[in-house]
Amino acid sequence: MQLDNIPWFIRGIACGGVVVTEPDEEGVRWAGEVVRRSENCTIRLIVFRDGGSGAARQSVINAFQQLGVDGEGIERFGMVAWPVASRVGRP
Secondary structure (H helix, E strand, C coil): CCCCCCCCCHHHCCCCCEEEEEECCCEEEEEEEEEECCCCCCEEECCHHHHHHHHHHHHHHHHHHHCCCCCCHHEEEEEEEEEECCCCCCC
């Protein structure tokens, strides 16, 4: 399966990478072996300010947007992440 979104909890893989997945007894698919890595990377941060509140996460996302990188947050873990495309072979 080729990843088309942020792999929140899988290290060493990013959007565009390919992993083997296997369903559990409830049908939830879990990533396994990495088949092919992409040239991209994922940046993840845990936001501690204000307990990782929505406003605190959004302020971090906004700071990166000013650098031209769009990200997203996940409330339950107070995290923010950005898929960063490789610039290999591009000016």
